[in-house]
Amino acid sequence: MSFSPLSRSARGGLALSLVCATAAVFGGCRGGVSEDPPLHLVPDMDNQAHKRAQSMSPVFADGRAARRPVEHTVARGHLRTDTARFEGKDESGQLIPRIPFDVTEATLSRGEERYNIFCAPCHDKMGSGLGAVPRRLEGTADQSAFSGIPSLTLGRLADAYDGELFQTITHGKGRMPGYAAQVPADDRWAIIAWVRVLQDLGGRKPKPGTQAPEATAAAPAGGASATAAPTATPATKTPASPGGGSQ
Numbered sequence: 346m347s348f349s350p351l352s353r354s355a356r357g358g359l360a361l362s363l364v365c366a367t368a369a370v371f372g373g374c375r376g377g378v379s380e381d382p383p384l385h386l387v388p389d390m391d392n393q394a395h396k397r398a399q400s401m402s403p404v405f406a407d408g409r410a411a412r413r414p415v416e417h418t419v420a421r422g423h424l425r426t427d428t429a430r431f432e433g434k435d436e437s438g439q440l441i442p443r444i445p446f447d448v449t450e451a452t453l454s455r456g457e458e459r460y461n462i463f464c465a466p467c468h469d470k471m472g473s474g475l476g477a478v479p480r481r482l483e484g485t486a487d488q489s490a491f492s493g494i495p496s497l498t499l500g501r502l503a504d505a506y507d508g509e510l511f512q513t514i515t516h517g518k519g520r521m522p523g524y525a526a527q528v529p530a531d532d533r534w535a536i537i538a539w540v541r542v543l544q545d546l547g548g549r550k551p552k553p554g555t556q557a558p559e560a561t562a563a564a565p566a567g568g569a570s571a572t573a574a575p576t577a578t579p580a581t582k583t584p585a586s587p588g589g590g591s592q
Contacts, residue, residue, distance in 0.1 A: 431530050433511030440508030448538045456539030459532045463524055472497030472543040490520065497540055498547035510537045 385391070396402055396410030405412070425431040429445040461470060469476040474494035482488045495502065502510075514533045517523035528536070 425530075429508075430534075433508035433515070440506045440512070442506045442508065444507050444534050444538060446534070452535050452538050453542065455532065456535035456537070456542075459528060460536045460539045463528060464536065467491060467494055467521075468497060472540065472547065496547075498544050498549045500549065503544045503549035507534075507537050510540065 398411060400410045401408050402410035427445075428434050428436060429441050433441055435441055465476055466478045467476045468474055474496045476494070479488075479491040479494055482491050497503075511533055513521070514528065514536065515523055515525045515530075524533070
């Protein structure tokens, strides 16, 4: 009995079928179903004895499993020795009058962007205090929670030290919450630089003694004062007009 040879395409199809069948067999033989944990040949400290958060431990006298970090422990990337930049204060603990670095156009652009995201909803894009949130709550039971937001062009705010504004953004004040978790330190300074632009546009110039040191050397008698206007020229950067909002 004689057999006719397979064509080239038939041989190719047969070879592909054999390959697929072999792969299926070996792929399905990786092990049966088991409720036991898989064999871990190289542990690499993946499985260690540990306690869950807020759990008890008989090892320590206070019974708490969670331990306080060692005193003066600093998380990686969080060593902040520049008190002016990260706290708005000088070495003696006094509020600094001016932003502790040069303000550029990039700083103002960043400040405008961050201000419009985090501040404008309540303060309005021009700093009037009539942002979208208080306007939307007018006539509702929650109106009082967001009423009376001060304009950023008020004299006491225009005359405040930059360090004071930094502290307010960081820790909050009155009904305003702190934004340290949402806004990094340099962005807080950028927002302050933009607030100074809005105050300048609103006609609130820094009072004598609060300008840059080269403009005047003497600080005003009788308390806190404001910082200089940003070193970048404010006239070259003006805020976009708020859409449909009161100013």
